[in-house]
Amino acid sequence: MPQLCENTGSAxxxxxxxxxxxxxxxxxxxxxxxxxxxxxLNARLPSSSDPSGDTPHSSGRIPLASIEVAAAVVAIGAGIWEYRRGYQEMQDMKGFLTAVKPHFYVMSAVAVVVFTTCIILISDSGI
Amino acid sequence: MAKDHHYYHGKRSYSFYPQDVNELVEFRARQRTFDGAYGRSALGALGYALTALRLFDKRFYNIGILYTVLSGLIFVVAFLRQRHSLHDFADSYWAHPSFANPIRTVGQSGKRVFGRPFVTAGRIVVSLAVVVAAVEIGLLVLIFQV
Known part of the structure; x- marks a missing residue:
């Protein structure tokens, strides 16, 4: 819920x-x-080399899409957690924000998911 | 061997509270850039990777990988830059001989000093420039290969 915070310093x-x-x-x-x-949905923007924008069907679509959804949920969770942690520590006037390191690790995991997705998409032309 | 921890006015980083609002403003100003702007740049590059990866032509897959690598490298640079704040205010650096002769700011003599002299972002800027240049060269190579 919104709170009233005195605007001292650079709050x-x-x-x-x-x-x-x-x-x-x-x-x-x-x-x-x-x-x-x-x-x-097997969809992508149509291009001159692939006017339909469709791709062949593959059994790996649902697991891969699930991983992307999970990564999205993790990214939202990491963002909310960093926000709330930072909010509390700013209100407590703490010098250092402690969310930096855990947040770095979590978002590195999301980056690994994206990188792995690239590899899977290249190796499996059916997805 | 015991790890060499930093102390701030005699406190560890997680239990350190600035002495007053002026010192707190100094901390927060750095955090807005080091914890904020750098991280957002890395997330932005990751977003570009996702856009290039699937929505465009299949030939963009390699470009998606390139942007993912760029994002990862910016995350690493951001992490290294953020660590500067931990060093800047550490007690052990206040009277460190290597920071004895900083460049003086005109008209600011006798004013309050926060932490050790500020180390400008020269190395970080060069690192980022090298990373981005390498990615751009990689991008050109991929484009000419298509």
Whole structure:
């Protein structure tokens, strides 16, 4: 719920930074969900080499799309967790924000998922 | 061998509270860039990778990988840059001889000093420039291969 915070020092700018960080996570999650939808629906933007935009069917579509959805949920979770942790620590006037390192590890895992997806898409032309 | 921990006014980083609002503003200003802007840049590159990966032609798969690598490298650079804050305010660096002769800011003599002299982002900027240049060269190679 919204709270009234006295705007001392750079409080408003600091909370705005947390908001921007959260929005970046939400944007990434939206793109991950878009990727999952594209895999499930066998759809992509049509091009001169592939005017229909369709791809052949493959049994790996659902597991891969599920992993993308899970990565999107993890990205949203990491964003919300970083926001809430940072919010609390800013209110407590802590010098260092402690969410940085765990957040780095979680988002590295999401990056690994994206990288692995690239490899799978290259190796399995049916997806 | 015991790990060499940093202390801040005699406290560990997780239990450290700045002395006053001015010092807190100094911390937060760095965190807005090191914890915020760098991380968002990395997430943005990852988003581009996803867009290139699936929505466009299959020939874009390799470009998707390239952007994923770019994102990973920016994450690493962000992590390294963020660690500067941990060093900047550490007690052990306050009187460190290698920071004895910083460049003086005109008109700021006698003013309050926060932490050790600020180390500008020269190496980080060069690292990022090298990373982005390498990715752009890779992009050109992939384009000419198609």
């Amino acid at each position: 408003a700018r600091d909370f705005a930074m947390l908001e921007r960080n959260l929005l970046s996570h939400l944007r990434l999650a939206a793109l991950l969900l878009l990727l999952a939808a594209s895999i499930l």
